Amino acid sequence: MLITCPYCGPRDVIEFTYQGDGNRERPDPASQNFEAWNAYVYDRLNPAGDHNEIWQHSGGCRAHLRVVRNTLTHEISSVAFARGDHGPVARRKAEGRS
Amino acid sequence: MAEYSALSLLANALKGNKDWKPAWRKPDPKASYDVIIIGGGGHGLSTAYYLAKEHGITNVAVLEKGWLGSGNVGRNTTAVRSNYLLPANTRFYEHSMKLWENLSHDLNYNVMFSQRGCLNLAHTPAQFDDYARRGNAMRHLGVDAELMTPAQIKRLIPALDISSDARFPVVGGLMQRRAGTARHDAVAWGYARGADRRGVDIIENCEVTGFLRDGDRITGVTTSRGDIRAKKVAVAVAGSTGRVMQLAGIETMPIESHVLQAFVTESLKPFIDTVVTFGMGHFYMSQSDKGGLVYGGDIDGYNSYAQRGNLPIVDEVMSEMLALFPGLARVRMLRSWGGVCDMSMDGSPIITTGPLPGMYLNCGWCYGGFKATPASGWCFAWTIAKDEPHDLNAPFTLDRFHRGLVIDDKGQGANPRLH
Numbered sequence: 001m002l003i004t005c006p007y008c009g010p011r012d013v014i015e016f017t018y019q020g021d022g023n024r025e026r027p028d029p030a031s032q033n034f035e036a037w038n039a040y041v042y043d044r045l046n047p048a049g050d051h052n053e054i055w056q057h058s059g060g061c062r063a064h065l066r067v068v069r070n071t072l073t074h075e076i077s078s079v080a081f082a083r084g085d086h087g088p089v090a091r092r093k094a095e096g097r098s
Numbered sequence: 099m100a101e102y103s104a105l106s107l108l109a110n111a112l113k114g115n116k117d118w119k120p121a122w123r124k125p126d127p128k129a130s131y132d133v134i135i136i137g138g139g140g141h142g143l144s145t146a147y148y149l150a151k152e153h154g155i156t157n158v159a160v161l162e163k164g165w166l167g168s169g170n171v172g173r174n175t176t177a178v179r180s181n182y183l184l185p186a187n188t189r190f191y192e193h194s195m196k197l198w199e200n201l202s203h204d205l206n207y208n209v210m211f212s213q214r215g216c217l218n219l220a221h222t223p224a225q226f227d228d229y230a231r232r233g234n235a236m237r238h239l240g241v242d243a244e245l246m247t248p249a250q251i252k253r254l255i256p257a258l259d260i261s262s263d264a265r266f267p268v269v270g271g272l273m274q275r276r277a278g279t280a281r282h283d284a285v286a287w288g289y290a291r292g293a294d295r296r297g298v299d300i301i302e303n304c305e306v307t308g309f310l311r312d313g314d315r316i317t318g319v320t321t322s323r324g325d326i327r328a329k330k331v332a333v334a335v336a337g338s339t340g341r342v343m344q345l346a347g348i349e350t351m352p353i354e355s356h357v358l359q360a361f362v363t364e365s366l367k368p369f370i371d372t373v374v375t376f377g378m379g380h381f382y383m384s385q386s387d388k389g390g391l392v393y394g395g396d397i398d399g400y401n402s403y404a405q406r407g408n409l410p411i412v413d414e415v416m417s418e419m420l421a422l423f424p425g426l427a428r429v430r431m432l433r434s435w436g437g438v439c440d441m442s443m444d445g446s447p448i449i450t451t452g453p454l455p456g457m458y459l460n461c462g463w464c465y466g467g468f469k470a471t472p473a474s475g476w477c478f479a480w481t482i483a484k485d486e487p488h489d490l491n492a493p494f495t496l497d498r499f500h501r502g503l504v505i506d507d508k509g510q511g512a513n514p515r516l517h
Contacts, residue, residue: 001408014410018400018515021354041512042443042499043350046340048403071355071401 004079007061015059021045022052022066022082048072054082101206121287122166122294127301130327131159133482134319136306136342137335138162140171140282140468141460143289143300144475145334145482147205150296152476153483158298159328160290161321163305167286170336173405173437174468175360175392177373177384179216179277180241183232186493186505187446188239193490194473195241195276201472207288209280210387216277216373217246217254219422221266225377229272236274246271255370257425265421266378277373279384285471309346316346316456332458332482334474337403337438339461346454351461352443352499354514356397357436358465359407361415363429365389374422381418390432393419397439397465399515407436439465441514444504449477449491458482459496464517 001013021044027036045051051071056064064082069075110117133149135142138160149155162168178198180191202208220226226245233243248260248268260268290300301323310318310325318327335342337355366389375382383393395415398408412434420427442448442462447470449460460478463470477491487495493505510516 012410013408020513020515021401038500039350042352044340044352044354044514045350046354046401047344048338048341048355051401053401069400071403074402074404 001074005057005060006081007063011060015057016055017058019054019056022054121291122300125299127159127323127326132157133330134326134328135160135332135334138166139169139336140286140471141474142334143286143293144471145478146293146298147289148476148479150293150298152479155483156297160300161304161306162302165302166290167283170437171282171286173435174282175394176279176282178280178469179274181236181274182507183235184505184507187507188236188241190473190490192241194470197472205288205292207291209284209288211280213276213278214372215273215275218272218375219268219377220270221378223269226270233272242274242276244273246273255374257423259422259424314455316454330482331456334460336463336467337440339440353440353462354401355403355438356441357402357407358397358439359411359434359436360394361434362390362392362432364432376418376422379418381415403438405436405438441517443512443514444506445508445517446505447494448496449481450495451481451485453496
């Protein structure tokens with residue numbers, strides 16, 4: 001599996017570290033919303049199909065990336081920097097979903 | 099259906115093995131059942147068997163989307179053990195071990211359970227101390243465990259590199275003698291036959307496509323072979339838990355699906371007569387009765403429903419194998435395969451009522467579901483029959499995450515890819 005890092009270009013998956021489900025939203029550190037914290041720590045979408053996930057190019061530029069990858073075929077349809085206004089969390093916020 | 103016996107073997111051998119009957123029927127689904135079990139793997143079949151045997155509930159259908167043995171029960175590495183640290187796990191897996199010890203007799207089906215032992219290798223003094231602690235915890239609960247010195251280990255496994263210039267020298271190990279292996283396909287077939295002869299309908303090539311509901315309550319399933327109603331619907335689909343729960347409208351679960359690969363070499367003469375695990379990475383190996391070395395390592399490490407694996411893990415598993423057994427460098431690998439594991443957030447299973455009314459859920463086996471097959475079915479059948487967990491699976495409910503009562507044997511927290 002190759003992941004195309006926006007800085008470094010296509011690289012083998014062994015250079016990357018999987019950081020998990022990119023749909024989770026970390027509550028405000030001061031938040032005492034128990035349900036939100038529970039969902040952040042334990043609940044996962046786990047779809048069979050396109051999955052928004054976070055990978056770190058730990059063996060390269062060390063950037064954190066948002067990758068959309070199909071969990072049935074391993075086909076990667078997009079790679080972007082995790083920080084920014086275009087990730088799944090930002091999209092879900094814009095759509096008013098929690 | 100005839101009992102299998104020495105006499106029936108001999109009689110059929112003399113008649114050219116032409117008179118054997120199929121081990122289970124191929125019924126069409128009825129319009130309704132008392133209990134539907136989704137998933138004809140080891141756990142679904144053992145659940146059906148114990149529902150019929152222990153609770154007298156025989157109006158049961160097991161729905162399998164493929165054929166029996168096509169999922170994880172036919173894709174695992176056959177190891178059976180109960181060497182856990184935390185009491186909830188130790189009690190549960192020891193119950194499983196006791197069922198294993200009588201399983202061939204109970205099923206009248208040879209599951210080839212072989213108590214050849216399971217040895218965990220320690221490579222640092224701290225790790226050896228940790229194994230001593232685990233062994234003591236096991237013995238407190240009546241489970242066998244013994245510490246072994248490098249000299250004893252060398253006598254047991256002559257091919258193992260225990261020299262001081264090994265990449266990770268062996269300083270000792272923890273042995274469970276009653277652990278071992280079982281023939282995984284026979285376990286599925288034996289439970290299927292046992293359930294079938296007690297009246298359970300095993301329906302293959304029947305994929306569940308959705309759930310029938312009355313308000314919140316689950317009242318049946320829609321399938322590729324029509325709608326089937328049931329008072330109780332039990333889900334035991336291992337790696338497909340996420341998909342099936344999404345059909346029920348449950349979007350998130352404390353579960354991620356990951357692929358675990360396993361490998362087998364060409365057949366060798368007797369090479370190793372125990373199960374051995376590497377304490378410095380993640381590697382385990384045994385030898386099948388046919389002679390092939392059966393081994394595996396870590397999961398691939400990212401969400402996947404593909405029943406095939408990646409190359410970096412192949413590379414890693416082979417390196418670990420050679421660190422322990424340099425003599426295997428030129429042995430050819432015959433084949434490899436991948437199974438989808440439903441990795442739970444604390445590394446422990448979920449056997450529970452709910453999460454919806456009328457539904458029962460059995461999942462989260464990570465990559466250790468095979469050894470649990472008898473106890474999983476036994477506890478799940480109890481839970482379905484009585485609408486409450488048995489003492490043995492009471493700690494394994496779905497709400498333990500909400501209640502802060504996780505059972506984290508490896509101490510890896512809510513990181514399923516690390517369990």
